[in-house]
């Protein structure tokens with residue numbers, strides 16, 4: 001029995017290695033797949049035959065080769081790639097008054113997407129999940145994809161999500177706390193579902209785009225309607241036991257500071273989120289309550305323009321944001337020593353206004369030796385990052401929990417089998 005269990009484990013690990021290499025570098029010829037995974041030619045032959053028989057991987061002709069050498073005789077070079085029809089995944093992004101749903105194939109290509117206006121702030125915890133499930137049902141019907149062909153739903157939410165309980169613990173998008181999501185979607189649609197914080201999903205997306213660059217230890221800071229962090233430890237997004245790890249935005253910057261949307265005072269977010277910067281610019285940061293509605297982008301752009309024109313209240317607000325971020329990052333560096341900090345999100349549009357005070361705070365907050373090998377980068381702003389990352393995260397779970405074992409027919413596994 002023991003030997004059988006060991007060989008099953010090796011088989012699953014090898015299947016995951018092959019799938020991982022194809023996701024990162026595919027399509028690949030078998031010989032190249034061997035180089036990427038370190039597996040022997042015999043193992044590659046056997047694992048790829050299993051994956052093809054399960055419908056997860058398919059053989060494709062090397063298009064490039066065909067074009068370059070159209071007169072070449074003999075067999076065209078075959079490559080292996082993930083079969084896009086082997087399964088589907090759904091990404092759901094929940095933010096203030098909007099639920100975005102994207103359907104993707106198992107190679108991660110988006111099939112369709114929609115944005116529904118669902119009033120979140122006054123939503124009833126008992127009915128919210130059902131409303132989202134109904135929207136997903138509509139989208140599947142439009143794409144003519146039956147629910148049984150969908151292997152996973154990944155949900156990204158602004159705020160704190162409990163991945164174990166499958167709930168939104170707290171989010172600025174909702175008045176109520178502990179809103180059930182995963183279990184409702186699973187019961188309504190029959191599709192396994194997981195929920196996570198949206199900044200963690202940006203981190204998943206970055207790992208997917210460049211494993212070499214983001215595969216070590218890195219912190220991804222989201223700046224915009226809130227301040228969030230996705231923490232990558234040894235190549236994996238660290239969620240903590242309940243999914244609430246790395247709540248950088250709600251780390252305290254100054255005790256007794258301005259009120260944050262979480263209900264506490266002086267969080268990093270109360271200085272560096274868009275609503276906070278706007279509030280500081282108004283000059284009443286200590287008395288005004290935080291805003292619970294989305295700030296229109298043109299309003300923030302007008303504030304950036306005022307700051308660039310030297311308007312002191314506006315430029316001062318961005319300096320405060322940079323200072324809170326810089327001291328917060330210095331504390332995080334002292335704890336975890338990441339080699340890379342990635343700043344992302346619409347808030348990075350004002351990087352020129354934030355950067356000087358951020359760097360001053362970082363230099364003041366931690367000794368030079370502890371930030372010597374640190375690289376700070378700003379990734380280009382695109383709003384798709386959360387949806388794309390959620391798809392990437394769902395595909396990684398699909399590989400680990402389903403494709404490592406077999407095709408989609410085997411997806412109803414017990415928790416013991418998955419572990």
Ligand SMILES: [Zn+2]
Pocket residue numbers: 249250260261262263264267269270
């Ligand atoms: Zn807070």
